[in-house]
Amino acid sequence: MEKILVFGHKSPDTDTIASSIAMAYLQTKLGNTAVPKRLGNISKETEYALNHFKIGAPELISSVSEDDTVILVDHNEPAQSADGIADAHVYMVVDHHRINGFTTPEPVYYYAEPVGCTCTIIYKLFNDNNVVIPADVAGLMLSAIISDTLLFKSPTCTDKDRKVAEDLAKIAGVDINTYGLAMLKAGTDLTSFSAEELVSLDGKQVTLADTVKAKISQVNTADIDDVMTRKEKIEAAMQKDIDSLGLDLDVFLITDIINSNSQVIVLGSRADIVEKAYSVKLENNTAFLPGIVSRKKQVIPVLTSNV
């Protein structure tokens, strides 16, 4: 088989990068030629993890073509994938998100589980295929689980994620809490980002209930107030997105990963969906959402059912 390109979603987070690297490694051990790629800039959190375990970042690509064979990890929706994905040959998908808009002309290997992190699933694939996970790759996979579950505090976290993380920590030789808090804190240093960068760092475009074009962005922080001092600039950046992308709804979640709450800034003609979904009144376009930390489990489905 020709070379397989392995990549996760646009605006890559730690799970997307770790999954790409781990899956490319696994495929290579299974006799395929596979290389990890990425569709955007590395976050500070991911950079911390890559540096800690001395692994290089995947090469940046923006598009694929009909000549490419690809493995999608940590995503399936075409809008979140590489440009030209509809023309590429999808060899495999391993994901933990809902399936939406994914289609192939022929049957394909597709494995999704409702767990907190793609790397939890990839760990199972290593075991199923009797491939040993090297310490550095294990460390990176552990970083992904810590990142996606906010150190097991997110409601998306399952027992499987916890058990796999414990096993990976042993292989990697790190203490989960010490390493995890250091990594998460490295990821919350938002000072060097402009408002435009904040709204695109981890921004996902979704169409809610087939009708509402939305963008839902999220940043993690240890200090919501600190981010809110830049509210006006963030709103201006969001308005730019609304105009250029034709959005009906733009949601910016500022998530306090220490206390597990979010402050939300909402713009767009359908801002009412957020008010209805969480029974809150937006004041100056913002509201506090206690206990809300998971975009995938606590935001997208809740907004979808309140369109």
Next chain:
Amino acid sequence: MEKILVFGHKSPDTDTIASSIAMAYLQTKLGNTAVPKRLGNISKETEYALNHFKIGAPELISSVSEDDTVILVDHNEPAQSADGIADAHVYMVVDHHRINGFTTPEPVYYYAEPVGCTCTIIYKLFNDNNVVIPADVAGLMLSAIISDTLLFKSPTCTDKDRKVAEDLAKIAGVDINTYGLAMLKAGTDLTSFSAEELVSLDGKQVTLADTVKAKISQVNTADIDDVMTRKEKIEAAMQKDIDSLGLDLDVFLITDIINSNSQVIVLGSRADIVEKAYSVKLENNTAFLPGIVSRKKQVIPVLTSNV
């Protein structure tokens, strides 16, 4: 968890029925309450297999509601599923078809492999969960693999299907070839079916390339000429479907399972797609397609790319 309904596609074939029964059994052993269901009449082939291994047919249902939790086997496309499927809670999908139009509001367990038969995948799930397959269930799962791969002769058949079938035959205590030929032959007895029944026995509605509304039906036979003596009545039944379903293309495959060829009858305003796809000229709405036996691998993708 509440009771889980397990079912395959409309116009159930042996794999759909066997997968429903095997998966419901597996779920029960895993501590869930699960019952197999079916969305249509049992074929003669399936009846032969159920009788041989002394297993009762699943109960017939036609629709599900928002109160139902379901496992889909051997299909994912809403058009092939129970009425009301969009409202039900999908707990799991295990399939070997392309993904098309499947979507859920939340992440879901989804496992698909490009193998010849869903029961080949379910066999792996039994092993993964260390659940022993009883002899009768193993016999039914073997029947599904024989049926979907036409005794390993279909191009959809993989090494995995062969290996799993051999293991299941040992558990069930049958000789694959002797049992398989008898079962396939039982399934090709089409004499008792009206032309209307022939076109709906195993008829799948698909939308090709998002634009062409098509129905692709298939019957297996040991004697193409015998079926073709009823060509005019079959065409009348197909025309009824075109009118009532608003089809652009209606394809009826008569597949010779002994020699691995098909005769095709084609009606509809887009019959040209079949001519283009196989470089044949339809004469009196029919053509011979040497080597074509698999709707999934040799028909749907080929038609799709020739719309």
